[in-house]
């Protein structure tokens with residue numbers, strides 16, 4: 001299985017790794033800083049470089065066996081198995097995803113309803129809530145901005161599946177279940193704000209989210225409010 005370096009340190013931008021498999025335009029490495037599509041967060045893009053060759057990674061996914069597949073553009077050169085190369089993500093894009101992803105945790109702590117879906121992009125992101133009440137956009141924006149201004153520390157904790165099974169209340173998201181392939185589950189803790197299982201990439205503190213606001217709120221059925229957030233700067 002590919003060693004997932006982003007899980008331990010989301011701020012890693014580049015690593016050196018050997019190619020262990022290469023099928024058509026899909027490259028699998030021993031270890032990778034690339035985040036594979038999942039939990040509503042897009043897969044990373046970036047480059048694989050060796051010698052004077054540069055291949056463009058247009059998407060990253062994880063396959064059933066837990067290997068990270070780096071998908072190259074059609075015109076990219078293809079490395080050979082055993083090649084040592086440098087893998088570098090498009091950091092500006094990933095960092096926006098980290099700000100958005102962390103902001104969605106804050107949104108989930110302000111609107112304490114079941115979450116039935118979500119999606120992240122660099123320009124806007126959303127969560128779907130199992131709720132009937134209208135959303136007071138100004139009030140929620142104000143609460144989000146306070147959580148950012150208070151700069152809460154964020155870190156990961158690892159617990160066993162058994163412990164999580166004994167504390168099912170930790171799982172707030174109804175559709176986005178934590179991955180069950182790992183022995184231990186990662187809990188994301190935003191100090192004094194939120195604690196829940198999550199396998200995504202997060203910031204070190206809420207202050208890095210920067211200025212955010214609630215965008216559109218859509219009514220998607222009687223018990224579903226789709227709430228968008230936008231980064232202001």
Ligand SMILES: [Zn+2]
Nearest residue numbers: 188198199200
């Ligand atoms: Zn998360």
